[in-house]
Amino acid sequence: MTRSSHAPPPRSHRGALSNPDGRFEPVRHEAEDDGWGTLEPIASDDADRDGWGPPPSPATRVEVDTSRSILARNDSPDIPFDRSINLYRGCEHGCVYCYARPTHAYLGLSPGLDFETRLFMKPDAAALLDATLRKPGYRPAPIAIGTNTDPYQPVERRFGLMRQVLEVLSAFHHPVTITTKSAMVERDTDILADLAARRLAAVGLSITTLDRDVARRLEPRASPPEARLRAIRTLRAAGVPVSVMAAPMIPGLNDHELERILDAAADAGAVQADYILVRLPREVEGLVREWLEAHVPDRARRVMSRIAAMRDGAASSARFHDRMRGSGPEAALLGQRFTVAATRLGLTRRGYALDTRQFAPPPRPGDQLALF
Template identity: 80%
Template sequence: MAGSAHSPTRSPRRGALSNRDGRFEPVRHEVEDDGWGTLEPVAEGDDDRDGWGPPPSPATTVQVDASRTIISRNDSPDIPFDRSINLYRGCEHGCVYCYARPTHAYLGLSPGLDFETRLFMKPDAAAQLDAALRKPGYRPAPIAIGTNTDPYQPVERRSQLMREVLAVLSAFNHPVTITTKSAMVERDADLLADMAARNLVGVALSVTTLDRDLARRMEPRASPPAARLRAVRTLSAAGVPVSVMAAPMIPGLTDHELDRILAAAAEAGAVQADYILVRLPLEVADLFREWLETHVPDRARRVMSRIAAMRAGAASSSRFHDRMRGTGTEAQLLAQRFAVAARRHGLTKRGHALECGRFAPPPRPGDQLSLF
C-alpha cells in the first residue's frame, strides 16, 4: 500500500513533495505533525543546506520486474513508433511533472515519492529481447526507448541494462530511437556511433530549462542542463544524429526559454528539434500544483491558469494530436514561436527513416551453419 500522503515535506534531491495514495487504493493517508515540529521549516543551516528539517529523503529501492514481455506495442496515431521498451518502472530522476507517474498506482504504490524511490527493473531484458527478435514472423521497425521512464536514470550505472540491450539491437541490425534527460548516454557513445554508421539509431536529449537551479528543484536527479548539452556535443562529434526536445514546455515557468534552448541545441550540434506542452494527468496535477506552491508560490496560480488555457480548461488532455501541443490561442502562439526559432537556428531537418533492411538474427553458439 502506498505511504502517507498529503502534507508537503520537502526532501533533498526529490521532486515530489508528498506520497499521495494512488487512485485505486481503498484508504487515504494524511501526514500529521507528531508534536515535535518535524514537518515545520527550520532556520537556514540548522539542519540541511536546503533549510528544511526531517523527514529525510527516502532511500531508493530496486525490485525485479517479472514481466514476461519486453516489447510493448501501441497504435497511437500521434506518435511515430508502434513499439517501445521500458527497462524500468518508476524513475529516480524525480521530474515532478512526469506524465508516467500515474502508472505506479497500478502497482499499489504512490505516483508521488514512491514513483521516484521504489523502482522495478528487468534484469533479463537483453535475453528477453534476443528471444523476441528471433520469433518467426517478427518484422523490424524502430523500437523507441525512453518514452515512459528514462533508460539512463541513476540505477543504470550499476545495472548496465541499457548497454546490454543496445548490444543486442546492434547484433541484430535493429533500428532504435532513444530519449533521455541523462548525460550518461555518453557512456554508450561507442555502441551508438557504430550503430549510427549503419543508420540504426537516433538520440533525443530532453532539455526543459537552461536554469540550473530550476532544473535541480524540478528534475532533481536528472543531469544538469549543461551536461545534457555536452552529451549532444559528444554524440554529434561521434557521428550520432541527435535532436533536442524542448520538453515539456511549461507556460509561465519555462516557455520563455524556448528560443534559448534551441539556440544552445544548435550550437551543441543537434540536427533537429521538437517540443511538447506539459500535461498533468490524474495524480500529477496535484503533485505539480503542490510543487509550484512550495517552490514558486508567486507564480503558482498563473502557471496553472495558463496550462488550463492551453488544455481546454483542464490540467491535461488525452485526446490524440491535442495532447502533445494543446489547443487554443496560446497553444497556437507557442507552436508559431517554435517554428520561427527552429528555422532561425537551422533545426528544421525532418527525421530521416532508420534502416530496417539490414535486420537479421545473428547465429547463436551451436547453431547449424547455413548451406548457402
C-alpha cells in the same frame, strides 16, 4: 521567498514533496500534526534563511521486475513508433511533472515519492529481446527506448541494462531511437556510433531549462543542462544524429526559454528539434501544485491558470494530436514561436530515416551454419 504554508517542505534531491495514495487504493491517508510539531519545518544545517530545513530524503529501493515480455506496443496516431522498451518502472530522476507517474498506481504504489524511490528493473531485458527478435513472425521497425521512464537514470550505472540491450540490437542490425535527460548516454557512444554508421540509431536529448537552479529543483537527479548539451556535442562528434526536445514547456515557468534552448542545442550540434506542452494527468496535477507552492509560490496560481488556458480549462488532455501541443491561442502562439526558431536554426527536418532492411538474426552458439 516565503513558502506557502499549505505546501509540504521539499526533500533533498527528490522532485515530489509528498507520497499520496494511488487512485486504486481503498483508503486515503492525510498527514495531521499530533501536537508535537511533527509537521513543522525541520531545523538542520541545510536550513535556508527562513529556517526551513529539508526533511530526510527516502533511499532508493530497486526490486526485480519479472515481466516475461519486453516490447510494449501502441497504435496511437500521434506517436511516430509502434513499439518501445522500458527497462525500469519508476524513475529516479524525480521530474515532478512526469506523465508516467500515475503508472505506479498499478503497482499499488504512490505516483509521488514512491515513483522515484521504489524502482523495478528488468534483469532479463536483453535475453527477452533476443528471444523476441528471433520469433519467425517478427517484422522489424524502430524500437523506441525512453518513452516512459529514462533508460539512463542513475541506477543504470549499477545494472547496465541499456548497454546490454544495445548490444543485442547491434547484433540483429535492428534500428533504435533513444530519448533521455541523462548525459550517461555518453557511456555508450561507441556502440551508438557503430549503429549510427549503419543508419540504425538516433538519439534525442530532452532539455527543459537552461537554468541550473530550476533544473535542480524540477528534475533533481537528471543531468544538469550543461551536461546534456555536452552529450549532444559528444554524440554528434561521433556521427550520431541527435535531436533536442524542449520538453515539457510549462507556461509561466520555463516557456520563455524555448528559443534559448533551441539556440544552445543547435550550437551543440543538434540536427532536429521538437517541443511538448506539459500535461498533468491524474495524480501529477496535485504533485505539481505542491511543487509550485513550495518553490515558486508567487507564480503558482498563474502557472496553473495558464496551463488550463492551453488545455481547455483542464490540467491535461488525452486527445490524440493536441495532447502534445495543447489548444487555444496561447498554445498556438507557443507553436508559432517554436516553428520560427526551429526554421531559423535549421532544426525543422522531420524523422531521421532509420534502415530496417538490414535486420538479420545472428546465429546462436551451436546453430548449424547455412550452406549458402
